[in-house]
Amino acid sequence: MLHSRDEVRGEFRREGMDRAIRSRLAGTSSSAYDCEIVLFPLPRGRPAEMMKYFAAWTWIALLLAAQALPAGEVPLRVEAKLRRPVGLASVGEWLFVANRESGTISTVDATAGTVVDETRIGERLSSLAATPDGRYLLASDAKANELILIRRDERALNAIQRVPVSAGPIDVTLSSDGVVCSVASRWAHRVTLVRLEETAAGRRMSVLATVDLPIAPRRQWIGRDDSLLVVADASSAELAMVDLRARKLVAVRTFEGHNIGGLALDGNGRELLVSHQLLGTAVPATHSRVFWGTLMNNVLRSIPVSELLPGGEADPSADGKTGIGHWSLYPLGRPGNAAGDPGDVLVTAKAQTLVCLSGVGELATRSAPRQPFNRIAVESRPTRVVLDAGGKFAYAANTFADSVSVVDLGNMQAVKTIRLGPPVELDHIARGERLFHDARLALDGWFSCHSCHTDGHTNHLVNDNISDGSFGASKQIPTLLGVGSTGPWAWSGLRTDLEQQVHASITQSMHGSDEGASVDNVTAIAAYMRSLQAPPSVARARGTLDAATIARGRRVFEEHDCGTCHTTPSYTSTDAYDVDLRDAVGNARFNPPSLLGLSQRRRFFHDGSAKSVREVLRTNHYEIEGLSEDDLDDLAEFLLSL
Numbered sequence: 001m002l003h004s005r006d007e008v009r010g011e012f013r014r015e016g017m018d019r020a021i022r023s024r025l026a027g028t029s030s031s032a033y034d035c036e037i038v039l040f041p042l043p044r045g046r047p048a049e050m051m052k053y054f055a056a057w058t059w060i061a062l063l064l065a066a067q068a069l070p071a072g073e074v075p076l077r078v079e080a081k082l083r084r085p086v087g088l089a090s091v092g093e094w095l096f097v098a099n100r101e102s103g104t105i106s107t108v109d110a111t112a113g114t115v116v117d118e119t120r121i122g123e124r125l126s127s128l129a130a131t132p133d134g135r136y137l138l139a140s141d142a143k144a145n146e147l148i149l150i151r152r153d154e155r156a157l158n159a160i161q162r163v164p165v166s167a168g169p170i171d172v173t174l175s176s177d178g179v180v181c182s183v184a185s186r187w188a189h190r191v192t193l194v195r196l197e198e199t200a201a202g203r204r205m206s207v208l209a210t211v212d213l214p215i216a217p218r219r220q221w222i223g224r225d226d227s228l229l230v231v232a233d234a235s236s237a238e239l240a241m242v243d244l245r246a247r248k249l250v251a252v253r254t255f256e257g258h259n260i261g262g263l264a265l266d267g268n269g270r271e272l273l274v275s276h277q278l279l280g281t282a283v284p285a286t287h288s289r290v291f292w293g294t295l296m297n298n299v300l301r302s303i304p305v306s307e308l309l310p311g312g313e314a315d316p317s318a319d320g321k322t323g324i325g326h327w328s329l330y331p332l333g334r335p336g337n338a339a340g341d342p343g344d345v346l347v348t349a350k351a352q353t354l355v356c357l358s359g360v361g362e363l364a365t366r367s368a369p370r371q372p373f374n375r376i377a378v379e380s381r382p383t384r385v386v387l388d389a390g391g392k393f394a395y396a397a398n399t400f401a402d403s404v405s406v407v408d409l410g411n412m413q414a415v416k417t418i419r420l421g422p423p424v425e426l427d428h429i430a431r432g433e434r435l436f437h438d439a440r441l442a443l444d445g446w447f448s449c450h451s452c453h454t455d456g457h458t459n460h461l462v463n464d465n466i467s468d469g470s471f472g473a474s475k476q477i478p479t480l481l482g483v484g485s486t487g488p489w490a491w492s493g494l495r496t497d498l499e500q501q502v503h504a505s506i507t508q509s510m511h512g513s514d515e516g517a518s519v520d521n522v523t524a525i526a527a528y529m530r531s532l533q534a535p536p537s538v539a540r541a542r543g544t545l546d547a548a549t550i551a552r553g554r555r556v557f558e559e560h561d562c563g564t565c566h567t568t569p570s571y572t573s574t575d576a577y578d579v580d581l582r583d584a585v586g587n588a589r590f591n592p593p594s595l596l597g598l599s600q601r602r603r604f605f606h607d608g609s610a611k612s613v614r615e616v617l618r619t620n621h622y623e624i625e626g627l628s629e630d631d632l633d634d635l636a637e638f639l640l641s642l
Helices: 005-015 017-025 047-064 287-291 428-436 498-509 519-531 538-542 547-559 613-617 629-641
Strands: 085-091 094-099 104-109 114-120 125-130 136-141 146-153 156-164 169-174 180-185 190-199 202-212 217-222 228-233 236-243 248-265 271-279 296-304 314-316 322-324 328-331 342-347 353-357 362-366 374-377 382-387 393-398 403-408 413-419
Touching: 085 382, 085 393, 085 403, 094 125, 104 125, 114 156, 114 413, 136 169, 146 169, 146 190, 146 202, 156 202, 169 217, 180 217, 180 228, 190 217, 202 248, 217 248, 228 248, 248 296, 248 353, 271 342, 271 353, 296 342, 296 353, 353 382, 353 393, 362 382, 362 403, 374 413, 428 519, 498 519, 538 629, 547 629, 613 629
Parallel strands: 085 125, 125 169, 248 322, 248 342, 342 382
Antiparallel strands: 085 094, 094 104, 104 114, 125 136, 136 146, 146 156, 169 180, 180 190, 190 202, 217 228, 228 236, 236 248, 248 271, 271 296, 296 328, 314 322, 342 353, 353 362, 362 374, 382 393, 393 403, 403 413
């Protein structure tokens, strides 16, 4: 069918562009497939109008191009839906974007800067990587708990194999030869090592080994000789070293900090760059301490790779982990212009460094090591950044903007924004998630809610804020996973309204503005927090639950009335109790935290003084005094299974 410019333009004026496009695509046709050609002469002598019409019709042409779609079916790439990009892979002229919420991969023509295809791959994608030859992609699915092998034919994608992995896959990384892939599973505290090999039927995956870790993994990095895998904890400043040839854990290195956002080898090839945050655990959350960055700082740490290797110089600790002895530190923000929630790190062949400043919607850039950082504005929450094939451009995935920013590395400027789809009106939960991760709610952008409550969980540290009515007694930062059913809130149990607690956090702990703590914002953040579910236990995530031991432990729990303070189904109580554990300013009554997801925590009690569940059971739990060691073991195993 042929349509004149006036006919179609009039329809667009009446219906609005998006609605008109959809009506064209969904129009009835006597044939199996429907394709239209629109004749559109450009107006003469009016450059502004010419550019406007050219842009509009470029978009329309993409939507109406012949694609052999059944009549009435709308291409995925033009659907109005949340995508939430979390992974990037650059292959030749194509950029592939893994979308968390839609479970799709968007195919971008990198030269034109447009989305040309979108393919449904899984349920909730969490990471993406490309093989060195560019023929295959690997995606992790955090809902289906799978690693997905995807064959690429130019822009077309086809999932050809799915391999089950442990619960909570959050990151995928490949060896330089593309033979070994590591999948980090956060809730299982485990990495799964997968082999990729060529067969008569094409590339196939097989599991080589699973390596259990004493950390909850997130970011990963493989050394240049493909022998060392460095795995960063999702919350704490801990790095697990895995020997890929022996397929075993060989060391754990620690340093001061939390929330590791990115790992990359520096331009000299001898130092690992680690972006993370630094919380002053004994620093009171006053306005001046926030302003000067002494409460929370955002940094890039440079660690000699030799420090990470087994036998490298380090300070031993009692738990078998060793502190890193030598490093350099570079601040990413300053008073008045902070850099909350640093994320992914990229180092180019010319030793240029880019760091996602996820909490403030910017990229930090420098032209050479040890140079000061400049800032580039992008869009909401850049979380991943990759190079193009020619090394001239970088692409940053803006998770909460459903977009990709293109950065010209020649002048370090953002030159284009690629929209992954039509805009979507956010509901309270989606808007609350964006605000929860927005450091601009805090004074000068130093930190977000996520900075202390990592992904809604906890950074396993203590903090001195006013929520208990005074300064001087730092409290354990609690997990918010499952928080909607565990009121009242704050360690004292004084907050009976979740919105009230959110408002107090923004205005008193983060020292944000009244506008940031508006009723709409507070309502949205509280809605997001109520949507958060308690995580699975480590044993459940690994598939290693011992039913008989758990049953014995449950019996001990019930026979000794532990449910009085930890009542099912949330395993907590609405009351506060004096258990003979006073804080530094004399507070003695505390609301018991929920026991759900207990194995995903590192510290216990209000001050974080207990480092294990067994230590908790031995401290001021008079109801279970006299229990045998076997009964204590069973009870601990039951609690850790929740």
